[in-house]
Amino acid sequence: MHPALQGIVTIFLGVGGCLAYFYFSNQFIDKVLFPSKGVNAGRNINRANIVRPWLFLAPALFALSLYLAYPVFATLWYSLTDRDKGNAFVGLANYYQMMDDPKFWEALKNNMLWLIIVPAASTAFGLLAAQLTDRIGWGSIAKSMIFMPMAISFVGAAVIFKLIYDTRPADTNQIGALNAVWMQFNGGVGSFILLRALPAAFLAFLTVGSLWLATIMIKGFSSFTTILRSLFGIVLIGVAVSSIASIYGLFTATLPYGEPQTWLTMPFWNSILLMIVLIWIQTGFAMVILSAALRGIPEETVEAAIVDGANPFQVFFKIKMPQIAGTIVVVWTTITLTVLKVFDIVFAMTNGQWETQVLANYMFDKLFRGNDWGVGSAAAIVIMLLVTPILVWNVYNVRKEMRS
Amino acid sequence: MYGFFFKADVKSLVWYSPENFEDSDYDIPETMEELKALTDQIVADGGTPWCIGLGSGAATGWPATDWVEDMMLRTQAPDVYDRWVSNEMPFTDPAVVAAIEEFGAFARVDDYVAGGAGAVATTDFRDSPKGLFSSPAQCYMHKQASFIPAFFPEGTVVGEDADFFYFPAYASKDLGSPVLGAGTVWTITNDSAAAHDLITYIQTTEANEIWMAKGGFLTPHKGVDTSKFVDAATKKMNDVLLAATTFRFDGSDLMPGGVGAGSFWTGMVDYTGGKDAAEVAQAIQDSWDALK
Numbered sequence: 001m002h003p004a005l006q007g008i009v010t011i012f013l014g015v016g017g018c019l020a021y022f023y024f025s026n027q028f029i030d031k032v033l034f035p036s037k038g039v040n041a042g043r044n045i046n047r048a049n050i051v052r053p054w055l056f057l058a059p060a061l062f063a064l065s066l067y068l069a070y071p072v073f074a075t076l077w078y079s080l081t082d083r084d085k086g087n088a089f090v091g092l093a094n095y096y097q098m099m100d101d102p103k104f105w106e107a108l109k110n111n112m113l114w115l116i117i118v119p120a121a122s123t124a125f126g127l128l129a130a131q132l133t134d135r136i137g138w139g140s141i142a143k144s145m146i147f148m149p150m151a152i153s154f155v156g157a158a159v160i161f162k163l164i165y166d167t168r169p170a171d172t173n174q175i176g177a178l179n180a181v182w183m184q185f186n187g188g189v190g191s192f193i194l195l196r197a198l199p200a201a202f203l204a205f206l207t208v209g210s211l212w213l214a215t216i217m218i219k220g221f222s223s224f225t226t227i228l229r230s231l232f233g234i235v236l237i238g239v240a241v242s243s244i245a246s247i248y249g250l251f252t253a254t255l256p257y258g259e260p261q262t263w264l265t266m267p268f269w270n271s272i273l274l275m276i277v278l279i280w281i282q283t284g285f286a287m288v289i290l291s292a293a294l295r296g297i298p299e300e301t302v303e304a305a306i307v308d309g310a311n312p313f314q315v316f317f318k319i320k321m322p323q324i325a326g327t328i329v330v331v332w333t334t335i336t337l338t339v340l341k342v343f344d345i346v347f348a349m350t351n352g353q354w355e356t357q358v359l360a361n362y363m364f365d366k367l368f369r370g371n372d373w374g375v376g377s378a379a380a381i382v383i384m385l386l387v388t389p390i391l392v393w394n395v396y397n398v399r400k401e402m403r404s
Numbered sequence: 405m406y407g408f409f410f411k412a413d414v415k416s417l418v419w420y421s422p423e424n425f426e427d428s429d430y431d432i433p434e435t436m437e438e439l440k441a442l443t444d445q446i447v448a449d450g451g452t453p454w455c456i457g458l459g460s461g462a463a464t465g466w467p468a469t470d471w472v473e474d475m476m477l478r479t480q481a482p483d484v485y486d487r488w489v490s491n492e493m494p495f496t497d498p499a500v501v502a503a504i505e506e507f508g509a510f511a512r513v514d515d516y517v518a519g520g521a522g523a524v525a526t527t528d529f530r531d532s533p534k535g536l537f538s539s540p541a542q543c544y545m546h547k548q549a550s551f552i553p554a555f556f557p558e559g560t561v562v563g564e565d566a567d568f569f570y571f572p573a574y575a576s577k578d579l580g581s582p583v584l585g586a587g588t589v590w591t592i593t594n595d596s597a598a599a600h601d602l603i604t605y606i607q608t609t610e611a612n613e614i615w616m617a618k619g620g621f622l623t624p625h626k627g628v629d630t631s632k633f634v635d636a637a638t639k640k641m642n643d644v645l646l647a648a649t650t651f652r653f654d655g656s657d658l659m660p661g662g663v664g665a666g667s668f669w670t671g672m673v674d675y676t677g678g679k680d681a682a683e684v685a686q687a688i689q690d691s692w693d694a695l696k
Contacts, residue, residue: 169519262526351462353673370662
């Protein structure tokens with residue numbers, strides 16, 4: 001049979017099957033099991049109404065327990081057993097083995113880096129794009145351009161960026177855009193301005209900005225968010241300190257002009273280059289959600305602020321931001337969940353080599369390449385433990401958003 | 405007998421462009437000593453001898469395992485190779501470390517490889533051989549298995565634009581001419597008369613020659629008429645196989661997946677990145693111990 005035809009038949013059978021299930025099970029309960037006539041009509045109707053929700057939920061519950069609950073417990077069990085010893089229970093031996101593996105700690109460290117940088121950058125860029133495109137004529141075109149990467153699979157994006165970061169020998173044409181740009185620098189005035197002065201100015205701006213934000217964050221002792229805000233403030237101070245250190249580094253480092261760089265083999269920076277791929281994808285998502293939230297802000301509040309003499313920055317930070325804070329948190333945590341599970345990009349671009357390992361790829365490596373079910377499952381459990389609190393918080397926030 | 409090879413692949417091959425060799429008046433090296441001398445000669449003449457690329461997406465590093473296996477066969481007796489592959493002899497054995505360093509003697513010297521040693525780990529193995537055919541040539545030699553012509557630039561004719569020679573053995577070591585390869589081993593899992601008939605049939609020269617004439621097939625069968633190969637290049641490749649005094653299966657494929665398709669790959673990437681050979685070998689052995 002032709003694949004397209006097969007698809008149509010599958011859709012027909014699937015949708016038809018669902019409809020048939022709901023229709024006939026409903027009929028069955030009303031007509032056969034608890035008929036709403038005869039002596040017990042009233043009691044039967046009550047009983048049918050108690051059973052009905054469960055009946056309709058049954059397929060979903062079955063699928064969820066089969067594909068979600070069962071794998072969780074099976075993974076937990078695998079992580080406590082050793083397959084080579086006939087699935088014997090070995091306690092936490094697999095976890096100890098994993099703790100001894102430096103690659104695991106590298107993956108955990110990188111995941112933390114991803115966790116801080118990607119959601120922050122995606123949300124910030126998304127908010128920026130949403131605000132800037134809000135009032136201009138070609139804003140919707142710009143928005144669709146920024147949103148476009150969302151339509152690309154992670155692996156596809158990874159392949160695109162792998163080409164951007166590609167390296168060719170010095171005397172040949174660089175097919176990688178990054179190296180092609182890099183080869184234009186020769187250490188002259190232009191290089192000084194673009195590679196040292198401009199980044200330094202940006203970092204100085206970042207330092208001032210994060211210190212300013214940090215003071216705001218730490219100043220406001222009001223509600224239960226205090227701890228969160230002070231944590232955030234401490235992170236911001238850390239950003240400021242490292243920016244100052246980087247400014248110093250910018251002017252003292254000797255740059256290898258004229259030599260194509262193998263970007264993906266530079267520890268630390270290669271992780272940042274991989275993160276850029278995800279930021280590129282997620283910015284569109286953040287922008288769309290935040291754009292809708294910005295549109296939802298009551299005009300009066302903005303007008304009142306302008307009448308009171310607020311400048312655009314004050315309007316944005318003091319009027320608009322607080323009103324969409326809930327949405328920002330939802331966007332942030334949603335991206336955080338994606339980041340914790342990040343696998344495809346690392347797998348397709350570096351496979352965790354050159355110190356870019358992340359937990360999901362570590363798990364895949366152990367489970368499916370190393371055939372080490374114990375350690376692989378242990379890594380999966382660790383990922384789950386990391387995701388769960390953020391997931392709970394995310395669901396809590398989404399529900400809060402929906403209620404308001 | 406449990407099984408036998410029918411359709412084999414040869415890995416111990418060095419590819420080159422005959423035109424470039426002619427222009428520079430280089431001879432095909434017959435021994436490893438000559439190969440190393442040629443490598444230095446090319447550098448002295450201002451060229452770059454090798455194109456080496458380990459990049460292969462998530463499988464990055466595997467071409468280096470072939471190098472190390474070939475070097476093992478050229479520096480140690482076959483039984484040492486077998487004990488290494490089964491881990492009776494640990495990865496940290498000086499013999500293995502020496503073989504890794506033999507590979508490093510080619511791949512870790514900036515002047516020897518196109519793009520410098522830093523580019524080895526990231527260059528894709530499919531792109532790497534293209535340097536042979538660029539103008540001016542980025543490199544003169546590329547060591548890779550018999551499948552690689554599939555990744556040559558379009559229109560490249562093996563035998564004319566590209567050719568290969570046997571990755572030679574040390575004349576000073578007296579280990580014969582070992583060949584590293586892979587292949588399809590045929591065995592019977594479901595005992596039946598028909599299965600026995602088929603196995604008996606494909607052991608005949610006739611069965612081998614049918615596939616030889618179709619192409620894409622190498623045979624370790626010594627009795628075949630090699631003139632029946634589809635083209636001269638395939639015949640030459642098969643001659644390398646038949647001339648082998650030792651044939652060993654790709655070691656990394658025989659090791660447990662966590663090593664042969666895991667830490668061995670990543671270890672070789674770390675090694676080309678500048679890590680110490682002994683340190684890398686220790687890491688690989690640790691991962692092997694962890695699997696036991």
